[in-house]
Amino acid sequence: MNILVALLVLVSSLSAGCTLPEWNFESEKDLKAWIPNEQVDQLQVADGTLSFRTTSWDPFLMCEGQSITASPWQYIHIRLKADHPGMGDLFWTGTTDGPYGGLSEEKKSRFRVQGGNEWEDIVVAPFWQTEGTIHKLRLDLYEGSHFEIDFIKICDWSSGATPSSETTWTFSHGKAPWAVLPGEQLLFSPPLELDAAQLTWAVIRLRSSRTGILGLLWGCGGERGLQSQDIEVKGDGRMRTYNLLLAGIPSWRKPVNALGLRLPEGKDNSIEIESVTLSSELKRPSGS
Known part of the structure; x- marks a missing residue:
């Protein structure tokens, strides 16, 4: 920027501190935390980054089994690069009930990716405190692009x-x-x-x-x-x-x-x- x-x-x-869950993709453990759907291909962890290619119209990575105490002062910091620009969404939920396992259009934060194969800091402030505890995250991206993710962090600016x-x-x-x-x-x-x-x-x-x-x-x-x-x-x-x-x-x-x-x-x-x-x-x- x-x-x-x-x-x-x-x-x-x-201090915009990061003491909450984070995934740095230094090992297979972080890879297993974010499960791709069938529209994500060539997924691998190497040199501290998660890389993959999206192949169709609704690619996403799902992270379940979390227990994040939600507050108004938290934000999600994603460092990534992509070879094409587009729009992404981060879905979040404190429940697993409903037709989509608790996920809905009302519980998401939208962001823009500039593309150009340059590292970008994607930051979203979800104000998800009404959920109480966050149990599931889903990172939705867009079709026909190659992505690298350096990290995904849940942070808190309140100190x-x-x-x-x-x-x-x-x-x-x-x-x-x-x-x-x-x-x-x-x-x-x-x-x-x-x-x-x-x-x-x-x-x-x-x-x-x-x-x-x-x-x-x-x-x-x-x-x-x-x-x-x-x-x-x-x-x-x-x-x-x-x-x-x-x-x-x-x-x-x-x-x-x-x-x-x-x-x-x-x-x-x-x-x-x-x-x-x-x-x-x-x-x-x-x-x-």
Whole structure:
């Protein structure tokens, strides 16, 4: 990801630690943990990577028998490369009931693979806490491509911090009050416990060198999956205030457990974030 995040150090002041299950594909044990369907061919582990080719329209790898205590602050980090671009899905479930063994379209996180045989950091934040305990994962990819996977890790950016009621964050002096996840495109706040009804606006101060789409992200205790609203940011290099109305969005409800940003994609894009605030009042734009 060729994005420069000005005023942020890429090693966050919050440690995005990985103490949960991980598969590094150094042995046959990790290979046996992820079982392919018949649309995955030439599967092998060599030199610390899992490699295979997909041959039809619905290839996947299934990982069962897990017991992962789910929290809102976990994410999945997959390092892979592919010879063609495409879209993938990570399915997850805390139950094995139902026609697909507990898996469903409501319990998945979608991601994009750039392709080009270059290593990529794929990061998804599932906000799967409503499942309680995760028992099964399924990695769905796409047809007609060769893949190599370096690792699959379940991580936690919270560092065990107690949820707070903080609603204002200032990014300055080279420090990041939020966790910058691998790939440098997703940023998340420390753990939160907020009453959404009292916070009707998100106010973001930033400047960008290119026009693009910024995603405001959040997760709520009783809501499954990552929630988001997009904002178009201007690429004129001026510091601007962007206001996003949250009141009336069904998924904006208590308790809000995390807030995040998805930075605009694009090469040579410089983003400088000054502050993020949740407020009950509209802030007048400046510099616009």
